[in-house]
Amino acid sequence: MGRADGPFGGVIVGVAMNEQPKDEGIVLTEAQKRARRSRSIAIALSLAALVILFYLVTLAKGPIILVRPL
């Protein structure tokens, strides 16, 4: 909603063309934010562990890691 002074001292009230009603979306509670944060940290740690595991196994196996017979 916009508010402006008119040319003769009057007040014009209306909706500006480029303004949209603000969508708040889903508003998380503090408990939900904490739960999401703990899940995000767990996912990050798991991915980091996976990266380290792949790195170490590549070192341990050496070039033979590219050879994969059944």
Place this chain on the structure above:
Amino acid sequence: MSLVSEGADFRGPLTAGARFAEPSLASVGDYIALMKPRVMSLVVFTALVGLAVAPGSLHPLIGFTALLCIAVGAGAAGALNMWYDADIDAIMTRTQRRPVPMGRVQPGEALAFGLTLASFAVVVLGLLVNVLASALLAFTILFYVVIYTVWLKRSTPQNIVIGGAAGAFPPMIGWAAATGSLSLEPVLLFMIIFFWTPPHFWALALTRTEDYARAGIPMLPVVAGDATTRRHILLHTLILVPLGIAPWALGYAGALYGLTAVGSGAIMLALAWQVFRERRPTARASKQLFAFSILYLFLLFAVLLIERGWGGLMARLAV
């Protein structure tokens, strides 16, 4: 409508606490509970025995990776089981506090979690260890989720007899991870767990018949009655005990294992006989058999690990 509510279209008979339209409150602990950590620990232990008693050498890091993948695969199967069984879990006293029926984890989240873990476990095992172990792990997860959970569990009193195979595969996966092949010895370990499962679960089912009946699960005591179940427990134990002794008889295990298998097997048989003779309302013998069956399997595998695997494991760690 939120993405969460769109994804959670489950309308089973859950408890009143289930709130699917709200953003998740699931903690990391809830996701760990989805993986059935107690079942996972048994899976890891039996897989470790399969891995340790296998011939040849294996880098300890590759062995660790194999066990990690088997553990995660077992956790994935547990999560998918809890996703599919949320409706009956909500009815049964033993399972109604699980994360999905409690509404802490939404069914869609449990499904996505299980599928993601299963994919990771199978792919990583295939890439870092070997394809045979990876294929066996994929088959085990598929067997547990599709054959046991979706099909057999709700349709036949033989559900845990056939479905028990899923829990018997881990030593074979461990062996395959170490050697890239299979032989009679891991098949023997498979057979021990396969024939151990029915007496173990039927002993539990005898004490929870009403619970299973209320949930509509056709467990043997619900469908065929107590007397038939007690007879089947005795028959399966009669097959199980010689199978438990077989690794020693076939020369795969030493005297300590032989003594343990004979002694604990005799106790298993005595308890199964007591269950066969016992009549309601006491159910004391069933509880004793259920408790001892856990110890029996642990003893057999632990002694095998000490006798056969420990030396090999230490040698591998020294690589």
